[in-house]
Amino acid sequence: MRGIYLMLMLTVVSGLAVSVMSRSEAVSAIQVEEKRVAITFDDGPNPDYTGELLEGLKERGVLATFFLLGVEIEKYPELVEQMYEEGHLIGTHSYQHVNLCNLTDEKAIEQVVKTTELIEGLTGECPLFIRPPFGSWKKNLDYETTMIEVLWDVDPLDWNTGNTGVVVKRVLKCVEDGDIILLHDASQSSVDAALQIIDQLQKEGYVFVTVYELVLN
Ligand code: ZN
Secondary structure, X not given: OHHHHHHHHHHHHXXXXXXXXXXXXXXXXXXXXXXXXXXXXXXXXXXXXXHHHHHHHHHHOOOOEEEEEHHHHHHXXXXXXXXXXXXXXXXXXXXXXXXXXXXXXXXXXXXXXXXXXXXXXXXXXXXXXXXXXXXXXXXXXXXXXXXXXXXXXXXXXXXXXXXHHHHHHHHHHHOOOOOEEEEEOOOHHXXXXXXXXXXXXXXXXXXXXXXXXXXXX
16 A cells, blocks of 8 residues: 555656656746837826826836936926836936937937936936937937937837827837837827727736836847
8 A cells, every 4th residue: 555655746746847857848938929118108297197107107018218308307307206216217318309319419418417406316326228209319328328229120200190099009000029010109199099008908918118228138
């Protein structure tokens, strides 16, 4: 009887080992197949739309990246604090939404530094990333400002249409693993589109990460 008991125990233990192995294999298979995307919002914080967007992101467990304007940060600091507390990544857009290439280096640096100081004052962290307005940036400013420039892969021109369905369709048509999506938390149609895009991409197995995770990991 004892022999049979031992045999049974061994069978159970080896069975467990097999099932543990299969589980870890399954987990690594999922990791290999994970599709990642970063959703980003420019021009905020916006008193009318950022709060609703943050609520929608929280409900969906999504972390986004916000590229903020200094003049708006000064007006709505509590929204910046909320973004930070909720785990979103905060970057710089510029102070006044100007084309930095049309300025002297000194003035361009001032636009960046003024904004990063405002963000650092509210969050305690100096931002690492800049999305320059119009994607217009001079390479030497990388060194002068010690910022990493972040552009985008998918731009549905949400600011130009005001039509939620059009924005959603434009993004879903071309988004791929590893992409950065550009939107603006500056209109109801953009916020609605962002949340619909997230719902659909989550169904398709996409995981939303911040620009930091996408670029540096
Ligand atoms: Zn902008």
